[in-house]
Amino acid sequence: MSEPTYTQTRQVKIIRNEALLEKAERLKPVLIEKQAVPTRLVDVQADPNAIHGWKVTGIGNPEELTHRALGKGDSVIVDFGDHRVGYVSFNIVSVGSPPDAPLKLKLTFGEMPVEMAEPFSSYEGWISSSWLQEELLFVDVLPAAIKLPRRYSFRYLKLEVVDSSQKYKVSFQDLNVRTVTSADGAALQPLNHADPLLQKIDQVSIRTLEDCMQDVFEDGPKRDRRLWLGDLRLQAIANYETFRSNDLVKRCLYLFAGLPDERGRVAANLFIEPTAIADDTYMYDYSLFFAASLYDYYEASGDQEALEDLWPTARKQIDLAWDYTSGGLVNVQSDWWPFIDWHPDLHKQAPAQGVLIYALKKGIRLAEALGGSEGEQAAVAWKKAVFEAEKAAIEHLWDESQGFFVSGEERQISWASQIWMVLSGTLATEQNQTLLLRLLEQKPKIGMTTPYLHHHLVEALLISGLRTEAVAHLKGYWGAMIEDGADTFWELYDPADKSFSPYGNHLINSYCHAWSCTPTYLIRKYNL
Amino acid sequence: MSEPTYTQTRQVKIIRNEALLEKAERLKPVLIEKQAVPTRLVDVQADPNAIHGWKVTGIGNPEELTHRALGKGDSVIVDFGDHRVGYVSFNIVSVGSPPDAPLKLKLTFGEMPVEMAEPFSSYEGWISSSWLQEELLFVDVLPAAIKLPRRYSFRYLKLEVVDSSQKYKVSFQDLNVRTVTSADGAALQPLNHADPLLQKIDQVSIRTLEDCMQDVFEDGPKRDRRLWLGDLRLQAIANYETFRSNDLVKRCLYLFAGLPDERGRVAANLFIEPTAIADDTYMYDYSLFFAASLYDYYEASGDQEALEDLWPTARKQIDLAWDYTSGGLVNVQSDWWPFIDWHPDLHKQAPAQGVLIYALKKGIRLAEALGGSEGEQAAVAWKKAVFEAEKAAIEHLWDESQGFFVSGEERQISWASQIWMVLSGTLATEQNQTLLLRLLEQKPKIGMTTPYLHHHLVEALLISGLRTEAVAHLKGYWGAMIEDGADTFWELYDPADKSFSPYGNHLINSYCHAWSCTPTYLIRKYNL
Structure with missing residues (x-):
């Protein structure tokens, strides 16, 4: 992805952590x-x-x-x-x-x-x-x-x-x-799925992931060729189900942790050449995903060293993110805006609230894994935060009469808000089911513009027990891309507007893009 | 220069003479x-x-x-x-x-x-x-x-x-x-001329020559960057008066001699990279200039080895050229056309006749320097040829009533015809004077388009004792180029049409071109 024009360029002071960067350097992969x-x-x-x-x-x-x-x-x-x-x-x-x-x-x-x-x-x-x-x-x-x-x-x-x-x-x-x-096929298990389309989708997903796995997990080998936290999180979970190049995930997490700004925030993305450099773009949701990604990595690897080395960074992102709330509700600020999706009219508060709660819950599991007084203290604080955030979400963002989460003064109903609030686990599974079925039926106008958000919809369906709908959506969306000639999955795909580009021209879109590689994760993780 | 469109591309068989090419290779200069x-x-x-x-x-x-x-x-x-x-x-x-x-x-x-x-x-x-x-x-x-x-x-x-x-x-x-x-300024003598314009013209000439002296004498470092015989001849004589890089001349002569076609003709130009290659362009006048250039080189260097090694090639060019005559008169043929100048309407027979006689006379001196029965035999044959060619020129090309040499059925009067017939020494010096003064006065319509032909005019004036006119023309023509901003002298310069290009656009002209570097030769050789 590329940041939109309204990002302000500012002088950022980076506090390099050489010890973490050195560990990242030692994890540099050999390219095959x-x-x-x-x-x-x-x-x-x-x-x-x-x-x-x-x-x-x-x-x-x-x-x-x-x-x-x-x-x-x-x-x-x-x-x-x-x-x-x-x-x-x-x-x-x-x-x-x-x-x-x-x-x-x-x-x-x-x-x-x-x-x-x-x-x-x-x-x-x-x-x-x-x-x-x-x-x-x-x-x-x-x-x-x-x-x-x-x-x-x-x-x-x-x-x-x-x-x-x-x-x-x-x-x-x-x-x-x-x-x-840097993806080594040795660890890759054949899928042999009975459904030829799922088989094909899995294979194209893996090709996409493979071509994005270079010196780091790149977002796209054509463009931007760098390490974005939002893409990394999805590549990492796809990788755990396929290539299992856990060291590459570790390397990327250490790189982010090694280059925080003076407030301790990790950048939304890093440049790798000529040396690791933090871009001066900071995103609320992407920073929180550092904590989520560290938890996913720990769960996949059991790597205690990484947990201890990277815990302070993960904690910092959550604590700082909490500072951007009042009364448990996210205040969207231009100096740390949430990305969520490329939709130009999307109101970000409600989906960002979902991301915050989602990350807090991963953070709590991370804190419990860390243990000790530090871990316990954080877990207690974050459980309190989850309680407040969920309460605030229900009180201020849930519209009982419409049966949707709303965002902003105009009470916008978007796909993104429902998806992220479901992923946050604020409602009970049954309520989430009802909400998602309503979403699929009513199809609010503020839709999904990226495979990135489509992934989150499918996962929201799966964790809500809507397996049939999840498979249908996965096959419908990624299958249509294959139908349209995808050798690898694309950065952008809107079946209703196949030339959509947030950059003003489809020529510049990336047609092998990390955040689109997740079907292999969804298929394999959930045994679809 | 570049050959015009009407050149026919044909399959040429090159007979490589490895011994000569090896000697050329050993003479490869070190670039400064x-x-x-x-x-x-x-x-x-x-x-x-x-x-x-x-x-x-x-x-x-x-x-x-x-x-x-x-x-x-x-x-x-x-x-x-x-x-x-x-x-x-x-x-x-x-x-x-x-x-x-x-x-x-x-x-x-x-x-x-x-x-x-x-x-x-x-x-x-x-x-x-x-x-x-x-x-x-x-x-x-x-x-x-x-x-x-x-x-x-x-x-x-x-x-x-x-x-x-x-x-x-x-x-x-x-x-x-x-x-x-490859030009080493060490041998260069300062000129210190009283006339500042001649001083400046000499300096710009030398810069032109210097920038064309590379691995070989290039025609132009911008375009075509290769070794043309017509340019080499003029660069060599300018070099003898300045850098005295005689080995570079020798190298170039060996390269030409090392790559004759199956008839023994030297190519009009050679490519040097990736290895010495003869272009499939053959020019009647340029081939003859091989003999003239070898004589000039021998005169400057006294190099007996080169004389003996390269004599057969020089002789071959003259003998083959003689085969293109009948009754002592050059038959212009499309498979071995004379270049003379870029003027599109120039009839080439009379100037080519001048070049033939000019080359025969240089050849005779070369044969005499070689000596032995081979040398004597050639000298005798070529003296007879000169006699026939001059006689034919007077009988068929000289128009007594107009006082000009004419060319072709339409009896074209061109600058080139007069210049080359003067340089051939067919007429007595006094007749040449009269002819050249008439030329300067009457200014025939078929004029000069290149510094290459202007050089030959100035030298024709000088050998005819018209020193004042020679200096005036030299200063007028090359001085105007300086006035127009020349740092080095240009491939093409027509004061009446300063954007003239035989290639269809002045952007492609070469503005540092070998054949324009001769004023330093003219000034120094003739003590102007």
Whole structure:
């Protein structure tokens, strides 16, 4: 994800904890490299029924690439058969007279057909066009062995000879990608599900997770390529059910804990290169998820060292978050705003209240695991806080007449508010069931815009015993993405508006995105 | 230079002479590196009185670059104070929040203000746009140390932030160029001329030569960056008066001799990378210049080894050229066309006849230097050829009534025909004087388009005893280039049409070009 424009940039003072950062450094994974080659040559064509209006069709074997001579204005699109994250290399040879001018070559990488079809110059969204994966190369000497130094996230690659000369053309040889991931398939158990769609959804989820698992859990290998706490939390729980790379989760938690601001808050995301750097974006819900994620990690690993090392950070997030309440009710503040979802009109108070209670409850289990006077003291304080927060939620956010949680002065009824209040466990299971069935039936206008919130809906259904509805929604939503051609699951997917982008243009969306990888967790954890 | 479109590409069989190529390899020069830094920041503005309609004006000290923060759409033009050939490096640091998107940076290099002003996308000439010196860089991690791997020929560099993000800008530090040349100034004698314009012209000539002296004598470091025989001949004679890098001339002659076609012809030009390769372009006059250049080299160096090694190649060019005559008159053929000059309407027979006789006479001196029966035999044959060719020229090309040499059925009177027939020494000196004075007075319509032909005019004037006219022309032509802002002399310069380009657009012209460097030769050799 990328933060919206209304985020204020401010001078943040970071208090580095070198001991934690050193432990994170020692947990740096070794990347596993494999080679992948093109599977076919393709053409991209307009198709009103295809996602974004574009589809690819095969037009030749990859071997033909070697024999094709491309001159000025010629291009070819190569399909690597599946989503790939890695480093591309190829050889270029000249055909005709000796090359009497440099070769000007444009490369365009795309996760989706639309990236092969719509010119990147048409992009006018509000986040940087530099995310669009392209290169302009000038090759002075042929033959040339090209090893591109940047990592790309793609399935398709368009090779376009912008100019050569009247005397020579070029052919491409040995085109390949050295893929990288830190996910080791050794721990992965086959699913063998009776339902082929769930089987397929599980497999695509795992590919998504795998391609996002690099030096850290990245949110998306195309964009933003960094470590977001909200994505990490979901990647981690998917990982416990699949690759079980617990050390990678640990590394990420230590990185966040190593770079708090002067108030002790963890950043919403970290940059990893050239060194770990906290972004100056702070999110209320994401900070609270540090505590939740540490509890999930402890539960999966039993790692006492991490519990003790990271406890102060987890406690700090909850205590600070509690300071942003009055009378047990979250005060949404612009200096620590909750993300929740990308919906532009979403009122955040009620869902943030849900997140707070959810995190407090995970925090209590964490405190109990820690034990000692410190743990006990925190557990007591947070139980009191849960009581107050739940009471306040019922008193101020629950609308008995409508049967929904509401948010703000205009008493907004959103999907997000219901989902997070269910996940908070404020109501009894039976009440949650009723609430969720009402939600599914009445479909309030303020809907869900991301797979991230769809995940939380499915999990809310599951913990409320609405298994049938959960499976139906999971299959409906992620299955539709597969139907629309997903090799990996997408950052954004609104079945009612398939070109939706919170960034102003679907070209910039990430089509392999961490927070969309959770079906494998939901399927495996809940034995769907 | 670049060959025109009507050149036919054909399959050429090259007979490699490894012994000669090995000697060439051993003569490979060590490049001398120096560092140059920006001298100021500039702006480019429209000015109808400036060359191409553009002039630069200083707007700041180079130190300001470090303190300027450039965001999306911002650019800055840096002036390196003089023409530079070399490798550029700089550091980029971010300003503001941590960089949350790659930096998309466009670099535009220019020898002339026009390259900073007119977008390269406007170029529609017939030779490759890939010669226009630009780069599009995506920098994923900041700060970054950028070392561009390609060599550029430039004075100006535009740094343009195409995109960064809303959260950060960038500054540039330590911008510098590591210049390269194989010209060693140690042998260079100061001129100290009383005439400041001749002094300046000499200096600019030497800078031009210096920047073209690389691994071989290049025609132009911007374009085409290769070894053309016609340029080599002029660079060599300028070199004998200045840097005296005789081994570099020798290396180039061995390279040409090492890569003849199956008929024994030397190519008009060679590519040097990845290995020495003969271009499939053959030019009648350029081939003959191999013999002339070998004689010049022998005269400058007294190198007996080179004379003996390269004699067979020189002889072959002359003998083959003679085969393209009938009745002593050159038959211009499309498979071995004479270049002479870029004028599109120039009829080539008469000037080619001049070149043939000129080369035969140099060949005779070469044969006499070689001696032995081989030398004697060739000298005798070529003296007979000179006699026939001169006789044929007088009979068929000289128009007594008009007092000019004519060419072709339409009896075209061109500057080139007169110049080359004077240089051939067919007429007596007094007749040449009269002819040249008539030429200067009557100014035939088929004029001169290149400094290459202007050089030959000045030398024709000098060998005909028209010293005043020679100096006047030299100062008028090359002086005007300086007046128009030349740091190094240009490939093309037509004072009547200053944007003339045989390639369809002045952006692609080379503004540091070998064949324009000869004033230092003319001034020093003839003590002007």
